[in-house]
Amino acid sequence: MEALNITNLCKTYVVNKRSNNVLRNVNLKIEQGEMVAVMGPSGSGKTTLLYTISGMDRATAGSVDFFGRELTDMKGNEMSDLRLREMGFVFQQMYMLKNLSIYDNIVLPAYQAQAGHHKAGRADICERAVMLMKKLGISEVSENAVNEVSGGQLQRACICRSLINQPKIIFADEPTGALNKQSSGEVMDELNRINHEGMSILLVTHDMKVASRCERVLYIEDGTIRDEFALGKWDITQDMRVRERNLNDWLIKLGW
Numbered sequence: 458m459e460a461l462n463i464t465n466l467c468k469t470y471v472v473n474k475r476s477n478n479v480l481r482n483v484n485l486k487i488e489q490g491e492m493v494a495v496m497g498p499s500g501s502g503k504t505t506l507l508y509t510i511s512g513m514d515r516a517t518a519g520s521v522d523f524f525g526r527e528l529t530d531m532k533g534n535e536m537s538d539l540r541l542r543e544m545g546f547v548f549q550q551m552y553m554l555k556n557l558s559i560y561d562n563i564v565l566p567a568y569q570a571q572a573g574h575h576k577a578g579r580a581d582i583c584e585r586a587v588m589l590m591k592k593l594g595i596s597e598v599s600e601n602a603v604n605e606v607s608g609g610q611l612q613r614a615c616i617c618r619s620l621i622n623q624p625k626i627i628f629a630d631e632p633t634g635a636l637n638k639q640s641s642g643e644v645m646d647e648l649n650r651i652n653h654e655g656m657s658i659l660l661v662t663h664d665m666k667v668a669s670r671c672e673r674v675l676y677i678e679d680g681t682i683r684d685e686f687a688l689g690k691w692d693i694t695q696d697m698r699v700r701e702r703n704l705n706d707w708l709i710k711l712g713w
């Protein structure tokens with residue numbers, strides 16, 4: 458089944474009466490369980506694509522079918538609700554609330570999703586958070602404040618937060634952009650693991666190492682998908698250097 462079917466997606470920003478056609482007729486399908494990277498030059502529209510697909514920005518034209526539902530004509534509150542319950546987000550700037558512990562940050566979206574309902578589900582939420590923190594190796598910092606953990610731990614906490622409502626897809630915008638090489642590798646190990654468990658992931662990156670762990674890489678230029686490269690699903694037995702080399706050769710041909 459397709460997680461996303463995007464047809465003729467356009468996004469135009471108007472600033473000081475000047476139009477900037479940032480996305481121009483983007484067509485794209487993402488299968489359920491796929492892990493896809495978006496690369497391309499700075500300003501080519503990568504983040505805009507992620508924001509427009511996920512309804513954080515309104516599309517100017519075109520269609521976004523998300524598991525059989527059209528998103529572009531959804532009302533604002535309906536869209537926010539769907540984002541909260543069915544989409545997970547991981548950003549370069551981690552946007553954690555500084556006055557809350559790591560645990561409280563992780564459970565917050567689940568409490569939001571429960572607002573108006575009775576509190577019986579709180580034990581479930583706690584169980585899910587504990588399980589996720591264990592899985593991502595951050596149990597020991599669960600009560601720490603946001604400024605008392607490393608960048609890698611913080612990003613792993615953000616991944617826990619993105620998963621707390623059991624979404625259908627994860628959107629990640631430069632998830633390793635603020636991390637050193639080792640933490641970046643650890644965060645990607647987790648995203649790969651989550652993907653192997655069936656989660657669909659669409660991520661934006663400038664980093665070839667990150668993209669080479671994805672199944673498919675899209676190259677966006679001037680707001681259109683110029684080309685794509687199928688790497689196949691990564692598994693631990695494959696030589697990452699070969700994937701990186703193949704991806705690098707393709708990117709060089711595109712003038713990256």
Ligand SMILES: Nc1ncnc2c1ncn2[C@@H]1O[C@H](COP(=O)(O)OP(=O)(O)OP(=O)(O)O)[C@@H](O)[C@H]1O
Pocket residue numbers: 470471472477479497498499500501502503504505506
């Ligand atoms: N909210 C906005 N209002 C007006 N213009 C915007 C807005 N967001 C992005 N843009 C413009 O859209 C274009 C694409 O921006 P976008 O952030 O999508 O590029 P990108 O490919 O993600 O770039 P980078 O790799 O540098 O992060 C740029 O020209 C940018 O100035």
